Structure formats: structure tokens, C-alpha cells
Amino acid sequence: MVSVSRDTAGDASLDVVVVGAGFAGLYLLHRLRSLGFSVRVYEAASGVGGTWYWNRYPGARCDVESVDYSYSFSPELEQEWTWTERYAAQPEILAYLEHVADRFDLRRDIQFDTRITSCHFDETTDRWTLLTDGGERVVAPYCVMATGCLSTTKLPRVPGVESFAGPTFHTGQWPHEPVDFSGQRVGVIGTGSSAIQSIPHLARQAAQLVIFQRTPNFSVPAWNHPLDPDYVAEVKAAYPERRELCRQSQAGFPIEGTPGSASTATEEERAAQFGAKWQEGGLRFLGAFGDLLIDPAANEAASEFLRTKIRERVEDPAIAALLSPTDYPCGTKRLCVDTGYYETFNRDNVTLVDLRRSPIEAITPTGVVTTEATYEFDALVFATGFDAMTGTLANIDIRGTDDLPLIEKWHDGPRSYLGLAASGFPNLFFITGPGSPSVLSNMVVSIEQHVDWIADCLDHLRRTGLGRIEATPEAEEQWVDLVAQLAGLSLFEKANSWYIGANVEGKPRVFMPYLGGVNTYRAQCDEIAANGYQGFSLREGAHRVEARVR
Ligand code: FAD
Numbered sequence: 001m002v003s004v005s006r007d008t009a010g011d012a013s014l015d016v017v018v019v020g021a022g023f024a025g026l027y028l029l030h031r032l033r034s035l036g037f038s039v040r041v042y043e044a045a046s047g048v049g050g051t052w053y054w055n056r057y058p059g060a061r062c063d064v065e066s067v068d069y070s071y072s073f074s075p076e077l078e079q080e081w082t083w084t085e086r087y088a089a090q091p092e093i094l095a096y097l098e099h100v101a102d103r104f105d106l107r108r109d110i111q112f113d114t115r116i117t118s119c120h121f122d123e124t125t126d127r128w129t130l131l132t133d134g135g136e137r138v139v140a141p142y143c144v145m146a147t148g149c150l151s152t153t154k155l156p157r158v159p160g161v162e163s164f165a166g167p168t169f170h171t172g173q174w175p176h177e178p179v180d181f182s183g184q185r186v187g188v189i190g191t192g193s194s195a196i197q198s199i200p201h202l203a204r205q206a207a208q209l210v211i212f213q214r215t216p217n218f219s220v221p222a223w224n225h226p227l228d229p230d231y232v233a234e235v236k237a238a239y240p241e242r243r244e245l246c247r248q249s250q251a252g253f254p255i256e257g258t259p260g261s262a263s264t265a266t267e268e269e270r271a272a273q274f275g276a277k278w279q280e281g282g283l284r285f286l287g288a289f290g291d292l293l294i295d296p297a298a299n300e301a302a303s304e305f306l307r308t309k310i311r312e313r314v315e316d317p318a319i320a321a322l323l324s325p326t327d328y329p330c331g332t333k334r335l336c337v338d339t340g341y342y343e344t345f346n347r348d349n350v351t352l353v354d355l356r357r358s359p360i361e362a363i364t365p366t367g368v369v370t371t372e373a374t375y376e377f378d379a380l381v382f383a384t385g386f387d388a389m390t391g392t393l394a395n396i397d398i399r400g401t402d403d404l405p406l407i408e409k410w411h412d413g414p415r416s417y418l419g420l421a422a423s424g425f426p427n428l429f430f431i432t433g434p435g436s437p438s439v440l441s442n443m444v445v446s447i448e449q450h451v452d453w454i455a456d457c458l459d460h461l462r463r464t465g466l467g468r469i470e471a472t473p474e475a476e477e478q479w480v481d482l483v484a485q486l487a488g489l490s491l492f493e494k495a496n497s498w499y500i501g502a503n504v505e506g507k508p509r510v511f512m513p514y515l516g517g518v519n520t521y522r523a524q525c526d527e528i529a530a531n532g533y534q535g536f537s538l539r540e541g542a543h544r545v546e547a548r549v550r
Pocket residue numbers: 019020021022023024025042043044045049050051052053055060061062063064069114115116117146147148149150151194392396431432441442443444447
């Protein structure tokens with residue numbers, strides 16, 4: 001446990017405050033510390049890990065292959081850590097992040113069990129003042145929000161949602177101790193990625209499992225398996241090239257070459273390619289052709305292929321039809337990666353309730369009431385997702401120049417420059433913020449790129465004696481337009497996804513991630529930095545950050 005004073009307002013030695021200790025916050029702390037900055041991280045959880053600290057539901061695992069869903073910044077770390085499965089389960093990913101925290105001695109600068117509640121910019125000192133839920137005040141010239149895109153859970157807006165008398169669980173806030181559903185009647189609300197991973201496990205334990213589905217999702221098998229030591233050795237031997245492939249790819253995966261077009265392929269070629277990608281498993285399916293997320297006909301061919309697979313996996317044709325999405329293009333809601341999800345519906349103890357036919361009217365102390373039936377449960381699982389990308393930032397009272405609240409600036413949708421910064425909010429950075437590739441990529445690749453860019457930027461400011469950086473309104477405007485234009489060229493706006501804010505009532509319908517690809521995005525960020533941080537206004541600040549060796 002790091003020892004800190006109750007009030008660090010007078011601590012002139014603090015250069016950067018970081019909020020969050022997941023993949024992003026941990027690497028940022030390491031990187032900035034190595035550059036001699038004084039950094040402190042504040043984390044609401046009792047430990048490191050972020051997503052992998054909170055999402056402990058049965059079946060939780062990554063959907064990007066473990067050997068790629070990991071840091072590239074340390075060749076020693078790459079060599080000493082050995083992933084055991086193609087897609088590591090949550091305990092293994094958490095153990096990895098705990099290992100990183102220990103190996104790089106990070107915990108001494110992290111204050112756990114501390115939530116940042118507000119973050120205000122003082123124009124007379126060019127510093128940010130943050131308040132914690134414990135009443136501490138923290139002041140620093142720079143602040144970085146490493147608060148995560150999927151870190152604020154969401155309950156359904158249903159009458160009586162808090163009234164259930166038995167135990168309730170949200171997949172994104174799962175207990176630390178094992179939960180035993182043996183012999184119980186369990187209800188699950190939601191059929192997104194978290195539900196699709198947990199349902200097969202819950203079905204094996206519970207006496208009865210009832211799944212409440214509003215929108216079916218497309219899912220591809222993970223074909224998860226233990227990693228062969230020879231394969232791991234091969235990956236480790238070629239890590240530098242593999243990581244570079246990820247950085248130079250569209251989505252952060254080590255894929256060589258450009259996929260062809262489904263619209264110009266023959267039916268046989270399409271079937272062969274979809275079949276091959278299905279056999280590879282997981283998110284690679286969407287890389288079958290380059291136009292799947294642009295061309296409606298190409299997408300429909302892929303969607304129909306996936307629906308055929310659902311029909312093959314589910315015995316009852318009526319259930320298969322309910323599980324088959326028909327009203328949005330595959331991939332425009334996050335493609336799911338499963339192990340035995342569809343087969344779970346062949347079990348006698350599993351029931352699927354179609355909420356489109358009979359919506360939930362209320363949750364009561366004993367169960368769930370739909371317009372057609374009443375279901376009694378011993379336990380209820382909410383797999384109802386997150387207020388993604390902006391929800392966690394909105395929960396912090398962030399105010400920039402002229403006391404402008406970030407939520408007011410973002411009232412009609414998030415506005416940022418590069419997803420890294422916002423005009424009116426000097427010296428504040430977001431990691432994988434809205435307007436960056438973030439959730440459409442292998443997040444670790446995007447996180448490392450953002451951390452490196454911010455660290456280089458702060459180093460540049462220190463070396464040049466400048467202390468204040470702010471995105472210009474013009475650059476921000478152009479970037480917001482570009483993000484919207486790219487979204488408009490794609491099929492993404494056709495789905496009611498969390499990418500577009502559709503899962504949160506009242507949230508503006510704006511597609512939030514940048515669709516140009518991590519490769520193009522990286523080149524743009526690098527060019528902007530090389531051109532003296534084009535689109536940012538830089539000037540001397542009212543403070544000076546000195547170089548220090550730690
Ligand atoms: P997080 O891991 O979300 O960490 C943010 C931290 O900030 C949290 O610990 C939170 O407690 C803390 N925090 C937030 N607000 C405050 C505050 N006000 N005060 C103090 N602390 C605060 N991405 C992939 O690329 N591949 C995957 O396979 C993948 N699988 C996923 C599986 C699940 C179940 C989920 C939910 C997400 C998955 N993601 C995946 C996305 C995942 O969120 C990122 O890959 C990555 O872990 C994000 O790291 P982060 O550090 O940016 O944010």
C-alpha cells in the first residue's frame with residue numbers, strides 16, 4: 001500500500017495524476033516514472049487490473065488471443081510470461097497484470113480504494129485539482145484519465161429493478177469469492193458478450209436457467225485450447241515482428257495482407273472463405289473480406305453464413321430462429337466469441353424468453369414479470385453491459401476553462417481531438433477516449449500507443465519549457481467531422497449498439513470510435529507530434545515541471 005498524505009494539495013512534486021489502474025494506468029505509471037515524472041495513480045478498486053479486476057463472472061476471458069492481448073513494451077516481460085490458453089481466462093489475465101505491477105514495482109505509487117469524484121482546472125495556476133471520495137485534494141499540472149471504456153456498469157431501466165429479494169449479480173461487478181448456483185433457479189437478463197460467455201457455465205450449475213433476450217447477437221466459436229509450448233516458443237522468438245504487424249494493422253491483430261472483397265467474390269469463394277475463417281474462430285471471422293462492414297450485400301452474406309451455423313448448433317428450429325439476428329449487420333454490434341453458447345439451448349434446464357414478444361414489465365422480490373408470464377428465481381444475473389466510453393468520465397465532475405463541465409461540452413455527443421484531448425480542457429488526456437480506435441481494436445495495442453504518445457508529449461513540454469497544451473477548437477471540429485464521416489461510410493450506424501450510445505436511455509446517438517484503423521491513426525498521431533503538436537496550442541504554463549531521476 002502506498003503511503004500518501006491526506007491532502008496532497010501542497011505537494012509541488014507531483015507532476016501527473018492518473019485515474020485508473022488497468023492495462024492503461026499501469027503502463028502509464030511505468031512509462032512516466034521511467035521518464036522521471038512524479039506520478040500518482042488513484043484507483044477505485046482494491047487492486048490493479050481494471051476490467052480484469054471487476055469482471056470475474058464464470059467464463060470471462062479475452063476475445064483477442066492472449067499472446068497478442070498483452071504488453072509489448074518490455075521484451076523481458078514478453079519472454080518471462082507464458083500464456084496457457086489461446087484465450088486466457090480472467091484469473092490468468094488478472095495474474096498477469098498483478099505480475100506487471102510487482103515486476104515494475106508499481107503499487108507504491110497507486111492509491112487503491114479511492115474514487116476520484118471531481119477534477120477542476122485552475123487557470124491561474126494551470127493545474128488540475130482532483131477530489132477523492134475520501135475527501136483528499138490532489139493537485140498536479142497534468143491529469144490523465146485511464147478510466148476505461150467499459151468500466152461503468154448499467155442496470156436495466158425496469159420497474160422494481162432493485163427490489164429482488166435474493167442475491168443479484170452484475171457480470172461487471174462480480175464477487176471475488178466463488179458463487180455457487182447449484183440447485184438454484186437463476187434468471188439472466190442480457191445476451192451480449194458477457195452473457196454469451198457466462199451462460200454455458202451457469203447452465204451447467206443451476207437447476208433451471210432462464211435467459212431474457214431482447215436482441216440476439218452473432219457469435220463465432222473461440223475454439224479455445226491450451227497453448228502448445230512449441231507455438232509459444234515460436235511466438236516469443238518472433239515477438240518484435242508480430243507486435244509490429246499488430247501496430248501496422250487495421251485492428252491491432254497480427255494479420256498480413258489485405259483481405260479481398262466479398263462483393264466481387266463468387267458464391268463458392270465466399271462460402272470457402274467464411275468457412276475457413278469460421279474454422280480459425282473468434283474475431284478473425286470479420287477479416288474474411290475487407291468490405292463486410294461497408295457493403296450491405298457483403299455483410300448479408302456473412303450474416304447468413306453465421307445464421308446457418310446457429311441453425312446447425314441449435315436443435316429446436318424455433319429457438320434457433322429466436323437466437324438469429326436479422327435486423328442489423330453482423331459486426332456492427334460487437335461480434336461475440338463463445339464456447340458452447342448455442343449448444344446450451346439444447347439443454348433441458350435452459351429456457352429462452354423473447355423480450356421482443358413479451359417485454360419485462362417489472363422485477364419483483366421473487367422474480368421477473370413479463371407481459372406474458374411470471375418467472376420465480378433464487379438468483380438474478382444482470383449481463384446488461386456498460387455506459388460505454390463516456391459513462392465513467394461523466395461520473396466525474398470534470399471542469400475545464402471557464403468552469404465548463406465536460407458533460408455539458410459533450411451533451412450532444414463526445415467531442416475530442418484524436419480521442420486524446422478536448423478543447424477547453426488543457427493538460428488533460430484520455431486513454432482510448434471517444435474519437436480514437438479504442439474498442440474497435442486490440443485494446444492493449446491502442447493503450448500502449450496512447451500512453452507512449454502522451455509520455456512523449458509531456459517530455460516534449462518539459463524539454464521545451466512549456467507547461468500548457470490544449471486542443472484547438474478548429475482541430476477538434478475537424479476531427480469530430482472525420483470520425484463522423486468514417487462512421488457514415490460504414491454499416492455501424494445501422495445497429496443499436498453501445499458503440500453508438502443506443503444502450504443508454506437519453507444518450508446522444510453518436511458513433512464514438514474512430515474507424516480509420518490503428519495503423520492510419522498511429523501515423524496521424526505521430527505526424528501531429530512531429531509537426532510540433534499540430535492542432536494543439538502550446539504555451540508556457542504557470543508552473544514548471546523539472547526533470548528528475550527516480
Ligand atoms: P479498465 O481496465 O476499465 O480500467 C479502468 C480503471 O479505472 C478501473 O479499474 C476503474 O475502477 C478505474 N476508475 C474508473 N473511474 C474511476 C474514478 N473516478 N476514480 C478512480 N478509479 C476509477 N478488449 C480487448 O481488446 N480484448 C479483449 O479480449 C477484451 N475483453 C474484454 C472482456 C470484458 C469482460 C470487458 C468488460 C472488456 C473487455 N475488453 C477487451 C475491453 C477492456 O476494457 C480493455 O481491453 C482493457 O482492459 C481496458 O483497460 P483500461 O486500463 O483502459 O481500462
